[in-house]
Amino acid sequence: MKKILMLGGAPTQVPSIKKAVEMGFYTISCDYLPDNPGHKFSHEFHNVSTTDKEAVLTLARKLKIDGIVCYASDVSASTAAYVCENMGFPTSPYQSVDILSTKDKFRAFMQANGFYCPKAKGYAEDEVQKSQSELKEFSFPVVVKPVDSSSSKGVTILEDPSKLKEAVEYALSFSRAKRFIVEEYFEKVGYQLGGDGFSVNGELVFRCFSNSHMYPINPIVPFGESFPYVMPNDIQTKIHNEFQRVLTLLDMQTGAYNLEARLNKNGDIFVLEVGARNGGTRIPQVTQYATGVDMVEYTIKAAMGMDCTDLKMVEPTGFWAVYEVHSTENGIFKEFWIDESFKKNNIVDFEEFHKKGDKIEAAYHEGAISGNMILKFDTQEEMIDKMDNMYNWVKVVLE
Secondary structure, eight states: OOEEEEEOOSGGGHHHHHHHHHTTOEEEEEESOTTOGGGGTSSEEEEOOTTOHHHHHHHHHHHTOSEEEEOSOHHHHHHHHHHHHHHTOSOOOHHHHHHHHSHHHHHHHHHHTTOOOOOEEEEEGGGHHHHHHHGGGSOSSEEEEETTOOTTTTOEEEOOGGGHHHHHHHHHTTOSSOEEEEEEOOOOSSOEEEEEEEEETTEEEEEEEEEEEEETTEEEEEEEEEESOOSOHHHHHHHHHHHHHHHHHTTOOSEEEEEEEEEOTTOOEEEEEEESSOOSSSHHHHHHHHHOOOHHHHHHHHHTTOOOTTOOOOOOOSEEEEEEEOOSSOEEEEEEEEOHHHHHHTEEEEEEOOOTTOEEOOOSSTTOOSEEEEEEESSHHHHHHHHHTGGGTEEEEEO
């Protein structure tokens, strides 16, 4: 059996581990959390942090693996590319993946290559005073965030310059590199674009765009994605071309991407993210419902050097969504309240993460969720209306 190393065993990564086993590979998982649920599905587990590139490379060489997968994790994407480069496996360049995974590097890349990009600048932990003095050069509001975190952790929309230090401290608390970025807030028109894509030999051959629905308590954090994207085809093509330009300039090869972009009233396209990994909120699973394309399988095939040239663009059919069930307050979890008609007509699958008595926090970032639903709808109008008003249909009840 060929050996595959899976970086991480969190709940969001369980589908990739199960798929690797299903495909007949000897599946090894690793991270620094032995109790993560994914490890019980792998053949073997090693307690090695997925962000420690040298330690993972040492492990990979010792195990004589044949491929490595980073699934649904920004922080591990560069590790996977690093191991691949050092072991001669198929990969996109490590330097390029590092750019995509590090927010200030990605913004600098965009500025250098003529992409539309609001003013942005990265700073080290000891440059807080410098960032304060340069704040006058920015138009407010600005967004302050760690350069190397995911799931919107550590992000603040700052309107009051006097609170910069507080926002920076919050950002740095989520940054392994102890760096933060300040960038001008981009006022979007319509829904922020989300979803996943896949390139083969550098060409973005498949993508499934979504509408991102935002938390009321944090308007830059999506609580769910609905499919298909509601913008006209000509706009979708323009956005596709911007993503493709990123991939071409960075010499990206074969693999999956988590995609985010915004449009403003002038029609400018702001590429927020091209993460070199699958989406972490069951986006690959709802994409399969909508298109029939198994993105998890293609991710594993790419990592193992298998042929992916049969993958072609498939337009979504029907109306689908993934919803991150969350609380708007801190407290002790009691139960989920779900409207009976919604439960009967809309819920395809529901993963519950909390049980009665668990301490939970308000969802200021994507990591603070109590469950995850895959949903279906009869019409686009129903999809948009229910996703924009989910508190009428699903609630987290606290004690």
